[in-house]
Amino acid sequence: MSEGHRTMSRIRDADTLLQILDQLPTSIFVKNEKLEFEYSNAAHCNLIGVPADELIGHTDHDFYPSREAEGFQQRDQAVLLTGQTAEAEEFVTSRAGVTAPVLTRKSRLAAADGHTYLIGTNTNLSDIRKREEQYRALAQTVPVGIWQVEESGETSFANPLLLAYLGIGSEAIDSAEITARLGAHHTDFPGKACRFETDLESKSGEIRRVLIISSGWLALSSDGHRSALVSVVDISEMTELKRVNDEISRLNRELAENVKRLKEAQDEVLRRGRMAQLGNLTATVAHEIRNPLGAVRTASFLLERKLKDKGLGVEQQLLRIANGITRCDNIITQLLDFSRQRALQTEEVSADEWLGRLVTEEAERLPSVVAIDCKLGAGPARIEIDTLRMSRAIINLLTNASEAMVGRGDEPEKFVIDDPRITVTSQLTSRGLSISIADNGPGMTPDVRAKIMEPLFTTKSFGTGLGLPAVEKILQEHEGGLDVESLPGKGSVFTAWFPLRRTSEKVA
Ligand code: ADP
Ligand code: MG
Numbered sequence: 001m002s003e004g005h006r007t008m009s010r011i012r013d014a015d016t017l018l019q020i021l022d023q024l025p026t027s028i029f030v031k032n033e034k035l036e037f038e039y040s041n042a043a044h045c046n047l048i049g050v051p052a053d054e055l056i057g058h059t060d061h062d063f064y065p066s067r068e069a070e071g072f073q074q075r076d077q078a079v080l081l082t083g084q085t086a087e088a089e090e091f092v093t094s095r096a097g098v099t100a101p102v103l104t105r106k107s108r109l110a111a112a113d114g115h116t117y118l119i120g121t122n123t124n125l126s127d128i129r130k131r132e133e134q135y136r137a138l139a140q141t142v143p144v145g146i147w148q149v150e151e152s153g154e155t156s157f158a159n160p161l162l163l164a165y166l167g168i169g170s171e172a173i174d175s176a177e178i179t180a181r182l183g184a185h186h187t188d189f190p191g192k193a194c195r196f197e198t199d200l201e202s203k204s205g206e207i208r209r210v211l212i213i214s215s216g217w218l219a220l221s222s223d224g225h226r227s228a229l230v231s232v233v234d235i236s237e238m239t240e241l242k243r244v245n246d247e248i249s250r251l252n253r254e255l256a257e258n259v260k261r262l263k264e265a266q267d268e269v270l271r272r273g274r275m276a277q278l279g280n281l282t283a284t285v286a287h288e289i290r291n292p293l294g295a296v297r298t299a300s301f302l303l304e305r306k307l308k309d310k311g312l313g314v315e316q317q318l319l320r321i322a323n324g325i326t327r328c329d330n331i332i333t334q335l336l337d338f339s340r341q342r343a344l345q346t347e348e349v350s351a352d353e354w355l356g357r358l359v360t361e362e363a364e365r366l367p368s369v370v371a372i373d374c375k376l377g378a379g380p381a382r383i384e385i386d387t388l389r390m391s392r393a394i395i396n397l398l399t400n401a402s403e404a405m406v407g408r409g410d411e412p413e414k415f416v417i418d419d420p421r422i423t424v425t426s427q428l429t430s431r432g433l434s435i436s437i438a439d440n441g442p443g444m445t446p447d448v449r450a451k452i453m454e455p456l457f458t459t460k461s462f463g464t465g466l467g468l469p470a471v472e473k474i475l476q477e478h479e480g481g482l483d484v485e486s487l488p489g490k491g492s493v494f495t496a497w498f499p500l501r502r503t504s505e506k507v508a
Pocket of ligand 1: 396400401402404439441442443444448452457458459460462463464465466467468469491492
């Protein structure tokens with residue numbers, strides 16, 4: 001035992017004890033065998049609204065409505081007779097007419113003074129009742145379905161929203177059915193605390209997405225019985241909102257993509273329009289010039305024959321005339337490649353044979369410093385092409401590759417590299433035949449790369465800017481296309497591809 005412990009309390013005087021009892025919130029009263037009040041603490045006086053000195057020596061009939069008093073006294077008598085403690089909820093009306101619910105406990109005391117007394121206490125239930133009412137009102141109005149189920153399986157509470165979600169009336173509550181419908185895929189529901197989403201179907205077939213939260217078994221009541229509180233929250237709208245949100249994002253992305261494609265399509269229409277106009281003009285001009293140019297070539301040829309070996313010293317001039325004619329001729333060929341409007345005249349040839357022969361012929365014509373490798377890999381594949389036009393496309397690509405490295409091949413000091421090389425490769429792919437022409441020239445800056453398909457775009461002093469647009473057009477007529485790769489400083493690869501056979505006999 002510690003030193004400060006007292007075995008005897010200091011409080012031995014009755015007045016001090018009564019003072020203490022007056023401090024308690026619980027009302028306490030004592031009646032004698034005649035049921036007259038012998039004692040009342042302050043809380044009890046308050047409850048009745050009568051001071052202690054008016055109370056002592058009087059009975060319930062002096063303060064309460066007679067029916068109320070009758071009830072109290074009957075229960076008092078029973079306790080005095082049987083000696084059994086009684087507990088009951090009662091309503092107590094004060095002298096001022098205010099009725100309050102109380103929990104009353106009464107017991108019999110055979111006191112040391114030889115008398116028998118009735119000892120009573122009242123606990124005011126108004127506050128607790130008010131709180132209960134508030135909870136109930138809350139449960140009726142929150143936008144959450146609420147279900148309280150006892151461990152015994154009995155439903156002790158279900159709010160109207162829960163019943164609406166389930167599509168049942170309050171008279172049709174069946175705990176087993178509710179358990180099955182809310183927690184179909186969850187064993188131990190609702191006894192184990194849990195939280196999950198599920199689709200809840202009402203009796204009328206309405207399906208909503210809900211979040212279900214169970215508290216698990218809790219000792220919620222004072223008698224030790226356990227029950228679980230289950231809340232059901234409708235999250236269909238949230239789910240729907242999220243779906244709508246996702247859908248809008250997707251549409252936005254699609255819209256951006258479509259706007260981009262529309263812009264590309266517009267650009268393409270403009271480009272084609274310009275090409276067509278230009279095509280008409282160049283075709284006319286080229287035809288008109290070709291005939292007089294033929295006459296000039298014939299005349300210069302005759303002149304050369306006549307003046308040859310005459311010692312007139314005009315060889316230089318004659319050479320310049322011949323070169324000029326060749327140049328004009330090349331330009332006209334380019335113009336005609338670009339503007340050619342006639343339908344394709346296709347024939348079937350062996351891809352590699354045709355390409356091999358073409359590259360060999362061109363190798364003769366290109367500056368001899370340019371080495372040409374030919375890697376033919378199409379095997380026995382045969383293709384259906386307009387050989388004249390397709391040859392022009394390949395020749396254009398070979399010429400460009402050569403020009404990128406050595407210009408026109410006549411000014412070695414302007415060569416971009418020492419070891420100019422063109423590699424021609426043919427192979428079969430899923431797109432048909434593909435022919436790539438790779439060079440180890442200077443490549444293209446992104447700026448130049450972006451414009452090379454525009455008619456009249458050229459970076460050369462002697463260029464026409466019609467080569468690549470013509471190549472692209474020829475490949476498109478063959479239902480193919482042109483891929484361009486360029487590594488600045490390393491070279492370029494132009495890959496022409498087209499199906500072995502055209503699907504339609506369309507007019508170009
Ligand atoms: P042109 O040859 O008359 O200039 P093209 O349409 O054939 O016209 O080519 C357009 C431009 O594309 C060229 O001026 C050049 O700048 C660029 N180009 C084409 N082929 C190559 C290549 N193999 N390497 C580098 N640039 C090239
Ligand atoms: Mg060219």
